[in-house]
Amino acid sequence: MITSELIEAYLACPLKCHLQSKGEKSAENSFAAWNDAQQESYRLASTKRLGEGVSNGLACDPLDAAQLLNGQWQLALDQKFDVKDMSAKIDGIQRVPRTGKADELIPIRFIHTNRLSLAHRLAAAFDAMVLSMVARKPISIAKIIHGDAWVDDNVRVAAQGEKLTKTIAKLRLLLAGADPPALVLNRHCPACGFRDRCRDRAIQEDSLSLLAGLGDKERGRLARKGIFTISQLSYTFRPRRRPKRLAAKPERYHHSLRALALREKRIHVVGKLDLSIDGTPIFFDVESIPDRDFYYLVGIRIDVQQQSTGYSLWANTSSEERVNWTEFLAIISTVQDPILIHYGSSETRFLKKMCDRYGPPPEGSIAAKATASPLNLLSRIFGTVYFPSFSNGLKENARFLGFEWSDISANGLQAIVWRRSWEHSLDPILREKLIAYNREDCDALALVTRAVSQLTNLESGSGLETSSTMQVVHADAVKQHPQRWKPFKSPISDMEKISLAARWDYQRDRVFVRSGTAKRRGTARFSAGPQVKRVQKVVCLPAPTACPKCEKRWRKKGVLRSRMVQDLIFGKHSIKRRIVRYEAQAYVCRSCGCEYGLSNLLLNGRDWGWNLVSYFVYHAIGLRIPQLTLQHSINRLFGCCLVRSSLNEFKVKASKFYSDTKATILNRIISGNLIHADETSANIKGQVAYVWVLTNLTDVVYILTESREGETVQQLLKEFRGVLVSDFYAGYDSINCAQQKCLLHLMRDLNDEILNNPFDEEAKLVALQFAGLLRAIVDTIDTRGLRARFLGKHLREVDRFYKFLDSKSFESEVADRLKHRFDRNRDRLFTFLRYDGVPWNNNNAEHAIKAFARLRDVISGSSTRKGVDEYLTLLSVSETCTYRGLDFLNFLRSGEKDIAKFGFNHTTQC
Numbered sequence: 001m002i003t004s005e006l007i008e009a010y011l012a013c014p015l016k017c018h019l020q021s022k023g024e025k026s027a028e029n030s031f032a033a034w035n036d037a038q039q040e041s042y043r044l045a046s047t048k049r050l051g052e053g054v055s056n057g058l059a060c061d062p063l064d065a066a067q068l069l070n071g072q073w074q075l076a077l078d079q080k081f082d083v084k085d086m087s088a089k090i091d092g093i094q095r096v097p098r099t100g101k102a103d104e105l106i107p108i109r110f111i112h113t114n115r116l117s118l119a120h121r122l123a124a125a126f127d128a129m130v131l132s133m134v135a136r137k138p139i140s141i142a143k144i145i146h147g148d149a150w151v152d153d154n155v156r157v158a159a160q161g162e163k164l165t166k167t168i169a170k171l172r173l174l175l176a177g178a179d180p181p182a183l184v185l186n187r188h189c190p191a192c193g194f195r196d197r198c199r200d201r202a203i204q205e206d207s208l209s210l211l212a213g214l215g216d217k218e219r220g221r222l223a224r225k226g227i228f229t230i231s232q233l234s235y236t237f238r239p240r241r242r243p244k245r246l247a248a249k250p251e252r253y254h255h256s257l258r259a260l261a262l263r264e265k266r267i268h269v270v271g272k273l274d275l276s277i278d279g280t281p282i283f284f285d286v287e288s289i290p291d292r293d294f295y296y297l298v299g300i301r302i303d304v305q306q307q308s309t310g311y312s313l314w315a316n317t318s319s320e321e322r323v324n325w326t327e328f329l330a331i332i333s334t335v336q337d338p339i340l341i342h343y344g345s346s347e348t349r350f351l352k353k354m355c356d357r358y359g360p361p362p363e364g365s366i367a368a369k370a371t372a373s374p375l376n377l378l379s380r381i382f383g384t385v386y387f388p389s390f391s392n393g394l395k396e397n398a399r400f401l402g403f404e405w406s407d408i409s410a411n412g413l414q415a416i417v418w419r420r421s422w423e424h425s426l427d428p429i430l431r432e433k434l435i436a437y438n439r440e441d442c443d444a445l446a447l448v449t450r451a452v453s454q455l456t457n458l459e460s461g462s463g464l465e466t467s468s469t470m471q472v473v474h475a476d477a478v479k480q481h482p483q484r485w486k487p488f489k490s491p492i493s494d495m496e497k498i499s500l501a502a503r504w505d506y507q508r509d510r511v512f513v514r515s516g517t518a519k520r521r522g523t524a525r526f527s528a529g530p531q532v533k534r535v536q537k538v539v540c541l542p543a544p545t546a547c548p549k550c551e552k553r554w555r556k557k558g559v560l561r562s563r564m565v566q567d568l569i570f571g572k573h574s575i576k577r578r579i580v581r582y583e584a585q586a587y588v589c590r591s592c593g594c595e596y597g598l599s600n601l602l603l604n605g606r607d608w609g610w611n612l613v614s615y616f617v618y619h620a621i622g623l624r625i626p627q628l629t630l631q632h633s634i635n636r637l638f639g640c641c642l643v644r645s646s647l648n649e650f651k652v653k654a655s656k657f658y659s660d661t662k663a664t665i666l667n668r669i670i671s672g673n674l675i676h677a678d679e680t681s682a683n684i685k686g687q688v689a690y691v692w693v694l695t696n697l698t699d700v701v702y703i704l705t706e707s708r709e710g711e712t713v714q715q716l717l718k719e720f721r722g723v724l725v726s727d728f729y730a731g732y733d734s735i736n737c738a739q740q741k742c743l744l745h746l747m748r749d750l751n752d753e754i755l756n757n758p759f760d761e762e763a764k765l766v767a768l769q770f771a772g773l774l775r776a777i778v779d780t781i782d783t784r785g786l787r788a789r790f791l792g793k794h795l796r797e798v799d800r801f802y803k804f805l806d807s808k809s810f811e812s813e814v815a816d817r818l819k820h821r822f823d824r825n826r827d828r829l830f831t832f833l834r835y836d837g838v839p840w841n842n843n844n845a846e847h848a849i850k851a852f853a854r855l856r857d858v859i860s861g862s863s864t865r866k867g868v869d870e871y872l873t874l875l876s877v878s879e880t881c882t883y884r885g886l887d888f889l890n891f892l893r894s895g896e897k898d899i900a901k902f903g904f905n906h907t908t909q910c
Contacts, residue, residue: 001087003087004088004127006175007171008120011167012186012192013186013188015182017171017174018180021174026193029191031414031416032195034421035191038420039111042110043110046150047092047110050077050092050145051075057072057074058074058075062079063079063093065134068131073095075095076092078091078092079092079093083133086126086133087130088126088129088130090108090130091110092107092110093107094108105131105135105137105139106143107139107143108143109123109142109144110146111145113147113291114292120144120146121155122163122164122167124142127142128157129157129164140156140157141156141157143155166813169811184207185198185202186209208227208229208230208233211258211259212390213255213391230262230263234256234260234262236256237260250382250383254386257386257475260386262388265388266471267385269385269386269472271384271475273380273384273452273456274380274456275377275380275455275456280303281302282300282332282335282338282340282341283300283449284298284328285299285342285347285441286298286350288350289419290416294318295315295353296314297314298312299313308446310439311331322358325358326358329367332367332371333367335366338366338367340370340371341374341375343377377445377448385455394444394448397448398447401447403447406436406440407436419434537580537581538580539581539583540583541582543597544596547594547596548596549589550589550591550594552590552592554589555587555588555589555590556588556590557587557588560586561584562584564581565579566580566640567580569611570893575638577640580609608650612634612640613650613654615634616634616650616651617651617654618888619633620651620874621877622878624855625858627644628644630647631643631644651871655869655870655871655874658873658897660897662701662877665877665899668698669696670719670720674696674697674722674725674838675696675720675723675725677693677695677724678692678727679708679731680852680853680856682704683856683861684861684868689706689865690705690707691703694713694716695845695883699883699884700851700876700880702852702876708731710735713735714734717737720737721737723831724737724738724739725739725740725839726739726845727741727742727745727842738835740829740838742841742842743840744843745842750766753814760812762814766805766815770801777794780793786838787836788833788835789836791833792834798833802822805819805823851875851882852875880899886902
């Protein structure tokens with residue numbers, strides 16, 4: 001039978017639900033036992049309190065279906081109903097009369113905690129569902145009375161209905177199966193009665209779920225690779241060389257390194273650890289009752305000159321919390337240069353809430369400086385220091401260092417039990433237990449801090465034993481798997497010297513030359529600088545026939561100016577370097593005095609000609625060749641003396657020259673009827689930026705933004721009224737135009753879901769229906785093209801597909817998720833059926849994104865934002881030439897800025 005207790009257990013842990021359904025008895029867990037006792041006590045007290053408020057019409061005997069509707073009762077207590085395979089124990093049922101309508105039934109559930117969870121709300125909705133089936137009438141509201149103040153909280157059954165239905169379906173499958181679900185430890189384990197049993201079994205199996213923070217998706221990914229245990233995971237760690245541009249960023253957390261630390265029983269350190277405490281350390285730890293948001297105990301330990309002083313600030317009631325805060329600030333103010341050190345986020349929340357409730361310390365005071373910048377030790381070691389423990393918890397790390405608590409059962413949940421028990425009994429022994437536990441937490445924190453301070457002095461790559469209980473290994477020193485050409489290592493130094501004497505270059509340069517063999521010649525470095533100084537070609541640059549300012553032809557000659565540059569001369573089947581002198585005749589307008597005729601001369605740069613610039617841009621942008629490789633190639637093949645700064649100058653000059661070309665391309669795209677859009681990330685000196693591509697069938701433009709927010713693209717396309725083809729990124733949804741989502745993306749996602757869930761027949765059915773619909777449409781496109789006249793007939797098939805989805809109530813989570821995705825994008829999936837020339841996929845933009853991805857691999861995060869923007873300007877020109885079928889190098893050499901004009905002239909000439 002499915003009960004509310006099983007639903008709560010299933011939401012917490014499927015294995016716990018399975019064990020409870022089989023009648024397994026849980027082992028002794030003080031918190032779980034106390035929690036059950038508190039719930040039962042609260043239920044009895046709440047039942048008595050609620051019954052006393054009803055003078056007449058109180059029903060305590062079991063009611064049947066007829067009495068539910070026709071009885072003369074107002075409140076029924078302790079009712080149980082069984083219907084089909086479900087059973088509900090309802091703490092109370094309230095009958096509310098309504099004028100002219102049938103009386104309303106409201107099930108009531110008692111919960112002793114001050115905060116409600118999703119499981120509590122689903123259990124109340126389950127009571128309403130069973131009661132509705134028994135009474136054969138809908139029930140819209142369930143009531144939960146909870147907490148010390150007996151707060152009423154209404155649960156809308158309809159809002160929880162979908163989640164409840166899915167949970168019940170999964171629970172039925174679980175109860176019908178003979179095999180128990182997989183053992184997975186989670187956050188509920190400390191409060192579970194089966195805690196010790198599951199943990200012992202997990203340790204025996206070396207389960208990956210022992211590693212805190214390793215989520216279900218990551219475990220699933222590892223399982224697909226055949227990794228099921230911590231020992232297996234430990235062998236997958238590979239030390240990676242960290243780029244300098246990422247030095248300021250925190251280290252990524254490596255679960256594989258945690259597993260390696262557990263296997264070797266040694267601390268492992270990644271990267272550079274910096275724990276500098278410039279002042280007097282004050283270690284503090286707080287204890288609270290979370291559901292009351294009440295901090296009742298603050299422990300403080302101050303270490304001065306190897307002597308420690310401790311304080312324990314205790315609050316009997318919440319009204320004394322302010323006194324503790326005031327005394328806490330007073331203690332801090334007596335210390336010179338105090339540094340507050342804590343472990344985890346609880347103390348950070350404590351400082352913030354105390355400042356909000358009772359006011360911060362005076363501005364500029366010692367206490368204000370200390371509370372404004374506390375040191376969270378956990379955040380400093382996270383991702384950097386890996387203790388051989390299953391989690392980064394203070395207790396596990398301190399126990400590895402040899403620290404032990406006086407009460408082995410002491411933990412956060414046990415502290416809640418002690419505190420609540422003390423509130424009822426005022427037993428001084430319980431109070432002393434709590435103070436001792438809190439004080440020992442501060443001592444453990446001091447021990448871990450000292451250990452981490454020692455780790456700060458470790459040298460990279462060295463293994464160092466700092467104490468009898470602490471052995472440390474730097475991650476860079478972790479042995480890699482043997483390589484094919486591994487270096488020769490021997491404990492005998494003579495053998496290593498013999499091995500060094502057998503090196504290839506050593507034998508050729510040191511040994512064979514003594515035997516009479518000529519020494520090999522070194523690779524000749526080509527002489528930098530031009531070999532020919534005289535001018536080999538003279539180019540006269542044409543001048544405008546009229547003044548560009550007033551457009552009059554009356555002019556007089558000015559000075560004849562020239563510039564000598566190194567340039568490339570392109571022959572029919574050859575390229576040669578030449579010294580070229582460009583001459584330009586200046587003219588002065590007799591009407592306005594404007595001097596003109598020198599603009600073309602300025603394009604050639606200072607020492608290098610435009611053909612050389614074009615050659616560089618073609619190889620760097622069109623062929624994605626790194627600048628350093630280009631420098632060596634040009635210098636070697638053409639005898640130039642280019643340096644890196646000259647190459648960067650070429651890029652800057654070319655991007656500035658073609659900035660108007662990029663603007664023209666963007667205007668053509670926006671004024672058109674079709675745009676393909678996509679985005680990808682870019683690396684700018686270690687900072688993440690994003691590149692957006694807008695394209696149609698003939699033009700491509702790239703736009704750089706600092707974030708993935710779609711504000712820039714939305715602003716650019718605010719006047720666009722054509723059809724936008726994109727992927728399923730939500731940033732495009734707010735653009736006010738007709739949109740077509742890429743069905744190829746959708747098909748790939750469907751295929752991944754089927755591969756990841758091979759036994760999900762409902763998901764496979766959705767995929768088959770969609771594939772059949774799209775296959776018919778693609779066949780029509782292959783025959784008739786992208787013409788709405790012929791594609792419109794498929795709109796009826798689309799309607800039938802959505803009717804199929806609407807008629808299905810899927811039990812599979814995957815199929816239900818796919819159904820919601822189709823519904824959410826109903827107006828954007830088949831837009832292309834109503835327009836001419838609109839494709840059903842976004843391959844056009846993906847092709848353009850791949851072009852940037854290849855260029856991104858060449859840049860490798862070494863360029864600034866300005867440099868990346870210059871690359872994107874030139875890439876926009878290059879890809880537009882590619883989309884139009886034009887030769888990029890010829891366009892660069894032509895000096896033309898308008899690609900459309902160049903393409904027209906090129907076609908005419910051909």
